[in-house]
Amino acid sequence: MKRYVLESYGCQLNMAEANALDILLRGAGLERTDDAHQADAVIINTCSVRKSAENRIWGRLSYYHHIKKADHPIRIVVTGCMAERMKDDLRNQAPFVDAVIGTNEKMDIVEYLVDDRIGREDHYRFMSSYYNEGDFSSYVPIMNGCNNFCSYCIVPYVRGREVSRPLDEIIAEVEFLSSRGVKEITLLGQNVNSYSWNGYDFPKLLYQVCRHLGDIEFVRFDSPHPKDFSPELIETIAGEERVCSHIHLPMQSGNTRILQLMNRKTTRERFFSLVDSMRSTIDGLTFATDVMVGFPGETHEEYEDTLSAMEYLSPIEAFMYYYNLREGTPAAKMEGQIPEDEKTARLERLIEEQLARSARMKSSRVGMVCRALVTGVTRDDKQALLARNAHNEMISFRPSSKVVIGDVVTLRTVSLKGNTYLGQEA
Numbered sequence: 001m002k003r004y005v006l007e008s009y010g011c012q013l014n015m016a017e018a019n020a021l022d023i024l025l026r027g028a029g030l031e032r033t034d035d036a037h038q039a040d041a042v043i044i045n046t047c048s049v050r051k052s053a054e055n056r057i058w059g060r061l062s063y064y065h066h067i068k069k070a071d072h073p074i075r076i077v078v079t080g081c082m083a084e085r086m087k088d089d090l091r092n093q094a095p096f097v098d099a100v101i102g103t104n105e106k107m108d109i110v111e112y113l114v115d116d117r118i119g120r121e122d123h124y125r126f127m128s129s130y131y132n133e134g135d136f137s138s139y140v141p142i143m144n145g146c147n148n149f150c151s152y153c154i155v156p157y158v159r160g161r162e163v164s165r166p167l168d169e170i171i172a173e174v175e176f177l178s179s180r181g182v183k184e185i186t187l188l189g190q191n192v193n194s195y196s197w198n199g200y201d202f203p204k205l206l207y208q209v210c211r212h213l214g215d216i217e218f219v220r221f222d223s224p225h226p227k228d229f230s231p232e233l234i235e236t237i238a239g240e241e242r243v244c245s246h247i248h249l250p251m252q253s254g255n256t257r258i259l260q261l262m263n264r265k266t267t268r269e270r271f272f273s274l275v276d277s278m279r280s281t282i283d284g285l286t287f288a289t290d291v292m293v294g295f296p297g298e299t300h301e302e303y304e305d306t307l308s309a310m311e312y313l314s315p316i317e318a319f320m321y322y323y324n325l326r327e328g329t330p331a332a333k334m335e336g337q338i339p340e341d342e343k344t345a346r347l348e349r350l351i352e353e354q355l356a357r358s359a360r361m362k363s364s365r366v367g368m369v370c371r372a373l374v375t376g377v378t379r380d381d382k383q384a385l386l387a388r389n390a391h392n393e394m395i396s397f398r399p400s401s402k403v404v405i406g407d408v409v410t411l412r413t414v415s416l417k418g419n420t421y422l423g424q425e426a
């Protein structure tokens with residue numbers, strides 16, 4: 001029997017695709033191992049979103065090259081975004097890599113490893129399921145690719161144009177997940193709310209998904225684009241109890257000129273008005289966001305606009321980073337690249353303010369009663385369980401009755417320790 005090591009890096013869609021690939025490989029009679037010395041093949045599912053992510057992959061490649069040189073005839077397969085973006089570089093700089101398989105042909109790895117052949121199709125293929133057996137949470141990819149071409153982002157070049165998954169396949173997967181005891185699903189796509197298939201847009205899809213949930217209690221979606229948040233979508237979220245009222249709304253910058261340079265197709269004012277309309281329609285709404293500082297040409301005043309916009313949005317969680325140059329994107333050629341130390345200083349202040357804001361917001365939520373999915377046992381106290389609520393907040397509690405991982409419980413938060421609430425059954 002052939003054995004394989006499978007490593008996956010980067011976004012949730014990459015993780016979901018790695019799961020699907022793993023299921024197919026096991027279904028084809030191969031066995032997964034964590035030990036490369038026992039493996040016939042190593043598959044690295046790569047990420048290109050930042051230079052640091054690519055550097056990490058080069059490090060992994062040199063590790064596996066070392067094993068291969070020591071006479072272990074391991075086959076090295078590179079797939080994912082880096083395989084798409086740097087096909088020639090990988091072939092030239094890492095000739096020990098046996099196959100470079102682009103992100104849209106990822107599932108061809110099964111044929112490559114089983115039958116020693118690679119079939120090629122130039123369109124993205126969705127799998128019938130991305131479920132990892134035994135999990136209580138699952139990703140459900142619904143679209144792939146991006147048509148937006150934000151000027152700093154490599155994704156449209158490596159993932160290609162948007163392709164939406166047929167509605168009946170999505171519904172079939174949701175019903176399957178419900179039958180396996182899954183309690184939480186996340187609809188996934190690079191630009192998830194631009195879903196479009198046979199007259200079904202994202203609000204219509206979300207409505208249909210909610211009619212087939214069975215015991216699934218939490219429905220999330222990631223990552224949306226602000227420009228595709230229609231009034232219908234906001235109404236649908238507000239009207240569906242099981243769609244989590246915790247929305248990831250990537251802001252990127254709080255300044256209109258920078259947003260335009262980023263090609264984000266929105267302005268500071270339009271973003272604020274979207275936030276207002278979501279707040280006035282969706283009960284108990286919380287936000288997560290992505291925000292970037294140090295974009296080429298960003299002045300101090302424009303940076304201050306981002307800080308004030310963060311205060312306006314007041315996200316409960318934020319993914320904060322500074323601009324990283326990606327070769328092959330329009331922003332890489334822009335004038336006014338900001339020095340590293342200045343970008344670091346801007347990011348540090350942003351993080352400091354957000355940590356304080358998030359701690360304040362969480363403290364004010366002590367005392368809330370919420371439903372939460374039990375995800376595991378706490379590290380420090382083996383008698384306590386950890387649960388995640390609709391707002392992606394973790395609560396640790398000592399169960400008073402028989403509660404197991406995968407149950408959904410009602411909890412009251414009684415205090416806050418770091419980022420985690422201490423709670424009790426309500």
Ligand code: SF4
Pocket residue numbers: 146147148149150153154155156190191225
């Ligand atoms: S919306 Fe922009 S940031 Fe998101 S994947 Fe598309 S191009 Fe990249």
